[in-house]
Amino acid sequence: MSASPFPGVRLSRYSYLVSLLPDQIVSDLGLRLTLRSRSVSSYTPLERDGVHTGLLVGGSGTAASFRALTGSDSEYVRWQDFYAAMALVAQAVAPTMLEPLPDRAALRDLVTSAAGQDAWRWVFEQPLAQTLEEVFTDDAVRGVVATDGLIGTHTSLADPDLAANRCFLYHVIGNGTGDWRVPVGGMGAVTGELARVAREAGADLRTNAEVVGIAADGTTAEVTYHHSDTEVTVAAHHVFSGVAPAVLDRLLGRPARPSAPGAQLKMNLLLDRLPRLRSGVRPEDAFAGTFHLDETYTDLETAYRESAEGRPPTRPPGEMYCHTLTDRSIVDSPTAHTLTLFGLHAPDTLFDTPGTQDVLVSRYLEGLNRYLLDPIESCLATVDGAPCLEARDPRDLEAELAMPRGNIFHGPLTWPYGTAWGVETDIPNVLRCASSTQRGGGVSGIGGHNAAMSLLRPAAADGRLAG
Template sequence: MPHHDAYDVVIVGGGHNGLVAAAYLARAGRSVLVLERLGRTGGAAVSTRPFAGVDARLSRYSYLVSLLPRRIVDDLGLRFAVRKRAVSSYTPAVRDGRPTGLLVDTAGGGRTREAFARLTGSEREFAAWQRFYGMTQRVAERVFPTLTEPLPTREALRARIGDDRAWEALFERPVGEAIEAAFEDDLVRGVVLTDALIGTFAHAHDPSLRQNRCLLYHVIGGGTGDWDVPVGGMGALTDALADAARAAGARIETGREVTAIATDGTAAEVSYAGDAGEGVAAARYVLVGAAPRELARLLGEQPPTPPAEGAQLKVNMLLRRLPRLRDPRTDPREAFSGTFHIAEGYGALEDAYRQAAAGELPHRPPSEIYCHSLTDPSILGPELAAQGYQTLTLFGLHTPARLFTADHDATRAALLEATLAQLDAHLAEPLTECLATDADGRPCIEAKSPLDLERELRLPGGNIFHRDLAFPYAQEGAGRWGVETRHPNVLLCGAGAVRGGGVSGIPGHNAAMAVLERAEV
C-alpha cells in the first residue's frame, strides 16, 4: 500500500470537534492530517439546502449552540458569532377550556412573571422557577470553566460547586424528585424536564441518572445555560473551523473513509480508502472523532457495551409564513423564536416514555420547535426573506431506534403525522397549509429517524451523544482529560469523550491539550 508522509497527528473525522483539534495542533506546529469519510467537513454540524431549487440553508442535524466556550472561538480566531434568542420558550396549553400558554422571556422579569400568573393563577410557580434556575445557574458558573481543564475528581467538583443541595438534586438523586419538590403545575414541571430528555431515552425517576446528566449539560452551557442561534447556520461554525485548521497548516482530505487503525502504543498507522484509491497514513498520535463503538471496530477490538440508543425525530421545514396560534394573545413570531414545547407536560412525557418502552409509538408524541430565521434571517435567500418565508426545526422526544426496525419508512411517516397533529392542536390553521413547496412541487419538509442518523452519520443507534453522557468528573478509566483510551497514542476527540455531546468543541480542545502536554511530540 502507498504511504503518505508521516504526521505527528492523524485525526479520524472532520466534524466540528476534529476540526477544533486540528486547528489547535496545527497552530502549535504539529503536522496534522484530517481524514473525513463524507465529501465535506462538518459532520452533524452542517448547513445544507435540503429542498430542491429553494434558497434556504438549514442547519440539518445540530442546530443550536450552548456549550462552545468563547475561549475556543478566541484562541482559534474564528469568524463566527451566535445570537441570543429574545424568547426562551413558549408552551401552549388549554386552561378552563380556553387556549393560553406560558411564554418565558430570555431576560426573565415582568413578562415572564405575568405569564406564570396568567397560567397558574398565583405567584408560586414563578418564584419556584427563579429558585430552581438560580440554582442551576450557580452550578453552571462553577462547572463550565472546568470543561476545558483536566478532569476534576468527584470530590473536587463537589467542593467547587459548594452547594450540597444542588449536588444532591443534580448529581445524586433522580432529577424528577427535585422537579416535583420545586413545582406543582404539570405543565411547568414538563418544561423543566424536557432539557433532561433531549436525545435521551429516560424518565424523570430513572435510577441510572441518565436524565440528570442530560439536564446538567443543557443548563451549564456557557456558564449561563443559554442556547443560542449560530449566525449563518451551523455550517458557518464548521466552515470557520476548517478555514482555521487549513490556515494553520493542517491537511484536510474529504472522501477518505478510514478502514483500520493499527497501533503499538507509540506509533500508529491509519488505513483509508476513497475514490482515489487506498492509502495508509503513519502518525505518532491518532485522534478519533467517531463513536467509541466505531473506534473499537477500526482497531479490530471487541466493541464496548452497546450505547443507549438514540431517541429523537429530527424534522426540517420551510414555511411560506408562520401559522397562527389558537392563543390570540401570543404573536407566532415570539412563540416560535424560542423553544415551542408540544405535548410536553410532565405527565404526558412520562406516558410517552412508558408507551415507547413497551414498543409502541407514543400516542401523543412530544416535541419542540424553533425558528432559526426569526433570529437570523441570513440563512434565507433575499427573495424568500422578503416574502416572509421562515424555517422551522422540530426535535421529537421518546422515539427510540428500536421502534423503527420493523418497517422504518412507514413508522417514520406515522410518527411525523402524529407529531404534527399534536402541533396542529394548538394552531388556528394546519401547519401543512403553511409549508412551502420545492422546485418539483413537493412540500418542504424532511424527517430523520435515529436509524437515518445512524446510516448518514454513523451514530450508533442514532445516538447523538455517541454513548451515554458522563458526569464531568474523573471516573475509572477516564484518564486525565477524559479523552484517553487503553492505547496511549489513540485518543477520542468526539462526543463519546467524557464531557462530550452537543456542539461544543470541548472534546476536540481536550484531545489537543492531551497531545500537546506530552513531551514526545
Template sequence: MDSAHGPVGQPSLSTYDVVIVGGGHNGLTAAAYLARSGLSTLVLERLDVTGGAAVSKQAFEGYDARVSRFSYLVSLMPEQIATDLGLDLELRSRSTASFTPYARDGQALGLLVERPEGGATRSSFETLTGSAEEYETWQTFYADVEKMAGVIAPTLLDPLLPESEIAAQIDPTTWRQVVKDPLGAAIESRFGDDLVRGVVGTDALIGTFADLNDPSLIQNRCFLYHLIGNGTGEWRVPVGGMGALTDALRRSATEAGAEVITGAGVSGISSDGSHAEVTWHDGSTYHSVAAGHVLSNVAPWVLRILLGEDAEPGIKPSGSQLKINLLLDRLPKLKSGVDPEVAFAGTLHLSEGYEQLRRAYAEAAAGQVPTEMPGEVYCHSLSDRSILGSFPGHTLTYFGLHTPEALFETPGNKELAVERALASLQQHLAEPLEDCLARDRAGNPCIEAKVPQDIEAELAMPGGHIFHGDLEWPWASNRALLDTPAQQWGVATHIPNVLLCGSGARRGGAVSGLGGHNAARAVLAVR
C-alpha cells in the same frame, strides 16, 4: 454557507504528528489547536463534506434556504475556544426563551418565558398557576442551577477535577437534587404545576431515552450538559446556520497548516502504543500514513471496529430523536392569539407536560409511537434571516423526544411519528399547518424527517446516537486514575497514543468543541 464539497487532496507527508479520524466539529477543533501549535496534522473525513452533524444544507428543491440538517443550536461551546481559534462566527441570542401553548377550561393560552425574563413572564406564570409562587420557585431553582453552572463551566477547558472538589463548591441541596437523586424527585418536590414540571424536565430528555425518575441518572447528566454552557446554558443560533460554525473551524485549521482530506473512509487503525498507522479508501485506492498520535472523532464503538476489535452488538449505542425540518411560506397563527414571531422565536414546547412525558416514555418503551408526541419547535430564521437566501418565508425545526431507535424498526412507525408530531403542533394553531407549508418543485410539502436509523446511515453514528453514547459527568470519579495527560483530560483509550476527541470523550457531548480541545491539550502535554 456550507463546508467544502468533493473528495479533496492527497497527504503531503508519509508521517504526521497527529492524524484525526473524522472531520466533524470536534475533529476540526483539535486540528486547529494542534496546527497552531506547530504539529503536522491530517484530518480524514469519510464524507465529501466536513462538519459531521453540524452542517447546513439546501434541503428542498427549488429553494436556496439552508437548514441546519442535524445539530441545530449551540449552548455548550466555550467562548474561549472561539477566541483562541479566531473564529469568524456570530452566535445570536433568541428573543424568547420558550413558549408553551396549553388549553385550560376551553381557552387557548401559553406559558411565556422571555429572555431576559420580565413582567410578561411573571404574568404568564400567574395566569397558569393562579399565584406568583410557582414563578418564584422557578427563579430560585434556575438561580441554584446557574450557580452550579458557574462552578462547572470554567473547569471544562482544564484537566478533570475529582468529584469531591466540584461538590465542595456547590450547595449540598443542589448537588443532591441534580447529581445524586433522579431529577424527577427534585422537579416533583419543588414544582406543583404539571406543565411547569414538564418544561423543566425537557432539558433532561433531549437525545436521551429515559424516565425522569430513572435510577441510572442518565437524564440528570443530560440536564446538566444542557444548562452549564458558559455558565448560563443559553442556547444560541449560529448566524449562517450550523455549517457556518464548521466552516469557521475548518478555516482556522487549514490556515494554520492542517491538511483535510474528504472522501477518505478510514478502514483501519493500528498502533503499538507509540507509533500508529491509519488506512483509508478514497473510493478507488487504499492509502495509509504513519502518525505519532491518532485522535478519534468517531464514536468509541466505531473506534473498536477500526482497531480490529470485536464490535460487540450488545454495547452498541442507541439514539432517541425525531428531527423534522420544514419550510414555511409564513408562520401559522396560534389559537392563543400570541404573536407567532414571539411564540416561535425561542423553544416552543409541545405535549411536554410532566405526565405527558411519563406516558410517552411508557408507550415508547413498550414499542408504541407515543399517542401524544412530546417535542420542541425552533424557528431559526426569526433570529437569522441569512439562512433563507431569497426565500421570503421561514424555516421550522421540530425535535421529538421519547423516539428511541427500536421504535423505528417497525414499518410505518416513522410516518406515524411524523404525523403525530405535526398533529401536536396543529392542535394549537388557528389555521391548518398545511396551508403554511411551502412546496417544492414537484408540488410536495417541504418536510424532511430524520430518525436514528437515518442518522446512522448518513453520519455513521452508531444507533443514531447524537452523543456517541451515554453522557458522563463532566468531572472524574474520586477513584479515577489520572496518571497520564490523556486520563487527566478525559480522552484516554486503552492505547496510549490513540485518544478520543469527539462526543464520546468525557465532556464531549453536544456541539461544544470540548472533545477536540481537550484531546489536543492532552497531545501537546506530551510533545
C-alpha cells in the same frame, strides 16, 4: 453536519443550536462567529378546561405569563430561585470543562460552595423527577424544566441511574450561562470557520475520505482510508478519533462494543408563513425560542412508558425552533421561515416496525395543529410541487453519519468528573474526541480541545483538582 435539507436554505440537517462551545475555544482559535441569543426562551402551548393558553418564558412578560397560568406568583418565584441556583452551578462547572477532570469530591466542593447543598442534590444525587416534584407544583412548568434532561436520552425522569440528570446538566452549564444561541449564517458558518483556521494552521483536510482501518501500538500508528477510488495509508504518532466507540473498535479490528440507543426524530420544515395560534399569542413570540409541544411532566412520562413498551407515543413530545426569527440570513426568501422539530422518546427500536417514521410525523403534525388556527400543512413551502418537510430518525443517523443506533452523544452521557482528561483509550497514542469523550455531547469542541491538551499539557493531569 452542515448539509442543507432544502434548496436556498442554509440550515443544518442535523445540528441547530450552540450552547456548549466555550468562548475560550472561539477566542483561542480565532473563529469569526456571531452567536446570537434568541428574543424568547420558550413558549409552551396548553389547553386547560377547554381554554387555549400557554406559558411564555423570556422578556418582561414572563411573570405575567406564570401568573395567568398558575393563578399566583408562587411558581414564578420558585422558577427564579431554581434557575438562579442552576446559574451558580453553571458558573462553577463550566470553567472545569477545559481542564483535567476534577474528582467527584472536588466538583461537589465547587458546586456546593457556589450554589449550595440543595443544588448539588437536585442535579447530582436524586432523580430529576424527585427534584421537579420537590421544587415545582405545576405540571407544565415541571415539563419545561424536564425537557433539558431528555434530549436524545431515552429514560424515565425517575430512573435512579440519573441519565436524565446528566443530560440536564450539560444543557444548563454551557459557557457558564446555559444560553442556547443561533449561529448567524447557519451551522455551516461554524464548520466553515473551523476548516479555515485548521487550514491556516497547516492542516491538510480530506473530505469524501472514508477511514477503513487503524493500526496502533501505543507508540506508532497507521491510518488507512479510501479517497477517490484509492486506498491510502498514512503514518502518525497519535490518532484522534471523532467517531463513536463502536466504530473505533471496528476500525481497530476489534469486536464492536454494544451501543446505547438513539432516541429522537428530527423534522425540518420550510414555511411560507408562520401559523397563528389558538391562544392568541403572536407567532413571532411563540416560535422565537423553544416551542414545547406536548411536553408537560405527565406527557413526558407517558410518552416514555409507551415507547419503552415498543409503541410510538400517542402524543409524542417534541420541541421546535424557528431560526429565521433570529437569523434571516439562512434563507434566500425574505418571507420564508424554517421550523425544526426535535422529537423525544423515539428510540431506534421503534423503527424496526415499517412505517413508524410516517406514524410519528403524522402524530407530530396533529399535535401541533391542536394549538394552531392555521394547519401547519397550509403553511408549508413547496419545491417542484412537493411540500418542504423531511424527517430523520435514528436509523437515518446511523446510515448517514455512522452513529451506531443513531445515538447523537455516541453513548450515555457521563458526569464531568473522573481522572486525567477523559479522552484516553487503552492504546496510549489513540485518543477520543467529540461526543465520545468524558465531557462530550453537543456542538462544543470540548472533546477535541481536551484531546489536544492531553498531549500539549501532559503534566497538567498531575495537578488536577482533587478533593
